[in-house]
Amino acid sequence: MPSRPPRSRTNLYGLGRPGLRRFFEEAGAAPYHADQAFRWLYRLDRLDPSAWTDLPLALRSRILDGARVEEGSIDDRAEAADGTVKCRIALAEGDAVETVLLVQSGRATLCLSTQVGCALGCRFCLTGRMGFLRNLGPGEIVGQVALAKRERALGDGPFNVVLMGMGEPLRNYDAVIEAFRLLTDPEGFGLSHRRITLSTAGLAPEIERLAREPRRPRLAVSLNATTDGIRDRLMPINRRFPIARLREACRVFARETGDGFTFEYVLLAGVNDSDADIARLARIARAHPAKLNLIPFNPVPGQLDFRPTARERTIEIRDRLAAMDVRVAIRWSRGTEARAACGQLAVERGPSSPRAGRGSAPAHGRRP
Numbered sequence: 261m262p263s264r265p266p267r268s269r270t271n272l273y274g275l276g277r278p279g280l281r282r283f284f285e286e287a288g289a290a291p292y293h294a295d296q297a298f299r300w301l302y303r304l305d306r307l308d309p310s311a312w313t314d315l316p317l318a319l320r321s322r323i324l325d326g327a328r329v330e331e332g333s334i335d336d337r338a339e340a341a342d343g344t345v346k347c348r349i350a351l352a353e354g355d356a357v358e359t360v361l362l363v364q365s366g367r368a369t370l371c372l373s374t375q376v377g378c379a380l381g382c383r384f385c386l387t388g389r390m391g392f393l394r395n396l397g398p399g400e401i402v403g404q405v406a407l408a409k410r411e412r413a414l415g416d417g418p419f420n421v422v423l424m425g426m427g428e429p430l431r432n433y434d435a436v437i438e439a440f441r442l443l444t445d446p447e448g449f450g451l452s453h454r455r456i457t458l459s460t461a462g463l464a465p466e467i468e469r470l471a472r473e474p475r476r477p478r479l480a481v482s483l484n485a486t487t488d489g490i491r492d493r494l495m496p497i498n499r500r501f502p503i504a505r506l507r508e509a510c511r512v513f514a515r516e517t518g519d520g521f522t523f524e525y526v527l528l529a530g531v532n533d534s535d536a537d538i539a540r541l542a543r544i545a546r547a548h549p550a551k552l553n554l555i556p557f558n559p560v561p562g563q564l565d566f567r568p569t570a571r572e573r574t575i576e577i578r579d580r581l582a583a584m585d586v587r588v589a590i591r592w593s594r595g596t597e598a599r600a601a602c603g604q605l606a607v608e609r610g611p612s613s614p615r616a617g618r619g620s621a622p623a624h625g626r627r628p
């Protein structure tokens with residue numbers, strides 16, 4: 261087995277055009293070689309610089325001497341009967357995260373993680389229980405796409421990306437935006453920005469910052485409660501950015517971008533699913549250019565003290581909201597037997613993830 265290049269070398273995977281240009285400039289190469297490397301890395305998915313045939317041989321060997329190209333690797337996978345695949349990704353810089361591939365009605369969606377663990381501590385989320393370990397770099401975020409594409413042979417066809425896995429994407433703002441650029445660059449992954457959705461637990465200033473980006477992913481806001489009393493209890497971030505402040509940021513986002521967004525609402529029996537909750541939820545949803553996704557909670561026995569709202573009640577809530585002129589849908593979970601459904605992902609302790617404890621990935625955002 262070939263030995264791995266030392267970690268101290270620059271990892272080219274995840275560098276955007278400016279980073280690659282800097283690297284090539286320092287290597288004494290013309291800037292257009294950085295653009296060629298960009299295409300090999302992200303468009304053509306060829307990670308071995310010795311195969312970058314439009315670069316001079318001498319330059320290729322300088323790259324091999326001074327850099328490494330590592331995107332991580334899939335070290336475990338589980339598949340559910342509905343075709344949902346959960347992959348554990350051993351990250352190039354250490355630690356592990358999970359990525360989920362869903363295929364529904366012929367449409368593939370990849371659910372990506374943006375942090376190892378999460379600092380926000382939402383009560384219904386196992387990732388929150390892990391605590392925060394570290395941010396992912398841009399290459400570790402887009403590497404999940406490259407690996408998942410290969411795993412499922414998604415080819416060049418369109419697919420959707422949701423930033424709803426482990427972590428709060430807006431707490432890792434710069435890396436997430438750089439990853440978004442790599443995914444949408446025509447010479448990169450070439451995805452339409454409309455195919456990428458970012459879900460946040462409600463970091464109001466970053467939602468407003470996102471609105472000012474020249475291009476941005478679609479926005480999903482994890483609401484989950486209609487009063488500050490309940491939301492404070494479910495999502496501690498609400499104490500910093502209460503519902504009124506969050507809604508103000510949503511208004512700024514809609515005004516600045518001209519785009520609508522999605523409210524996500526995880527239904528928890530006896531906590532946020534009363535008739536009074538639903539009436540308030542309708543008022544909030546109607547006051548914004550927003551659609552509403554109702555998310556059935558995935559219980560993890562012995563791990564979290566919540567129960568899911570019964571299926572019949574979930575349907576009744578959907579119908580009531582629709583009758584109140586709310587654009588609403590239920591996002592039933594997929595991948596439950598592979599523990600790939602929302603709230604069920606877990607990074608097990610293993611040799612390639614020495615710091616990873618048990619956790620659950622997506623809860624603040626659910627796959628649309």
Ligand code: SF4
Pocket residue numbers: 378379380381382385386387388389425426427428461621622623624625
């Ligand atoms: S729901 Fe999202 S923001 Fe909240 S703890 Fe879990 S991963 Fe973090």
